[in-house]
Amino acid sequence: MVVAAVLMFTISTFDLAVMLDYTIRSIVYNDPRTSRKFSGIANWWGLTEFCNFVVQSFLGDAILIYRCYVVWSRRKYLVGPAMLTSTTGIICGISAAILGTTAFHQTNSGKDLTPLITSMLVLTTVTNFSTSALIVYRIWNVRKESSRYRFTVSESHRQDPLVKAMRAIVEAGLLYSMSLLVMVILYSLGHHAQVPVSRMIVQIIGITFNLVITRTAYSRDESYATSSIIIYPLRAVTINTEVLVARDSPSEGEK
Numbered sequence: 390m391v392v393a394a395v396l397m398f399t400i401s402t403f404d405l406a407v408m409l410d411y412t413i414r415s416i417v418y419n420d421p422r423t424s425r426k427f428s429g430i431a432n433w434w435g436l437t438e439f440c441n442f443v444v445q446s447f448l449g450d451a452i453l454i455y456r457c458y459v460v461w462s463r464r465k466y467l468v469g470p471a472m473l474t475s476t477t478g479i480i481c482g483i484s485a486a487i488l489g490t491t492a493f494h495q496t497n498s499g500k501d502l503t504p505l506i507t508s509m510l511v512l513t514t515v516t517n518f519s520t521s522a523l524i525v526y527r528i529w530n531v532r533k534e535s536s537r538y539r540f541t542v543s544e545s546h547r548q549d550p551l552v553k554a555m556r557a558i559v560e561a562g563l564l565y566s567m568s569l570l571v572m573v574i575l576y577s578l579g580h581h582a583q584v585p586v587s588r589m590i591v592q593i594i595g596i597t598f599n600l601v602i603t604r605t606a607y608s609r610d611e612s613y614a615t616s617s618i619i620i621y622p623l624r625a626v627t628i629n630t631e632v633l634v635a636r637d638s639p640s641e642g643e644k
Contacts, residue, residue: 454475
């Protein structure tokens with residue numbers, strides 16, 4: 390998790406640096422390479438940002454699949470479809486990046502890469518939604534089964550750690566999935582808003598990764614007390630008490 394956090398931070402920072410360089414060149418220096426005819430991934434700015442997007446998406450999918458794998462007691466057959474969709478989406482992204490380098494100066498390269506990029510976005514969305522749903526269902530099912538053997542001393546169910554975990558995963562999953570869905574729609578329509586949204590998604594992937602950790606981390610300062618007991622029917626208990634009195638034998642004078 391530490392390695393993943395460092396990688397995501399590095400990629401996000403590098404993506405911001407590339408975007409800042411592109412903005413300065415296009416606004417301050419009026420670089421002709423930043424004009425509309427070089428938009429998309431037909432220049433090194435767009436190509437680099439697209440590669441950042443692909444790598445960040447791969448890290449996000451890999452961590453989410455691993456979490457699902459652990460939560461489901463390391464059952465490989467449950468994460469198999471998610472691994473398939475994620476791998477296929479990454480292959481589409483890598484293929485689009487490779488084709489983008491060969492068509493570096495072609496203004497119509499974006500049209501040729503549309504099926505690959507659209508497939509990558511859709512498959513990434515499916516992977517994120519399916520794995521998040523599996524994790525939430527697993528936690529909800531465990532909480533339901535274990536509710537017969539535990540009681541919670543708290544003011545509300547919000548302080549239940551399992552409920553907090555489900556809420557954090559749902560929030561992170563919806564944040565990521567909705568961002569990808571918006572990106573798919575904008576890219577399909579060819580809207581220029583796809584550029585800032587794609588840059589936001591690179592940052593959102595890292596945010597959702599840390600959101601689950603910070604929201605589900607155990608804190609000693611939490612004001613709830615949770616105990617687990619096994620409930621048995623009450624029975625009458627009989628206690629036998631025996632009293633043994635010892636005394637010295639009488640002396641000859643007393644006799």
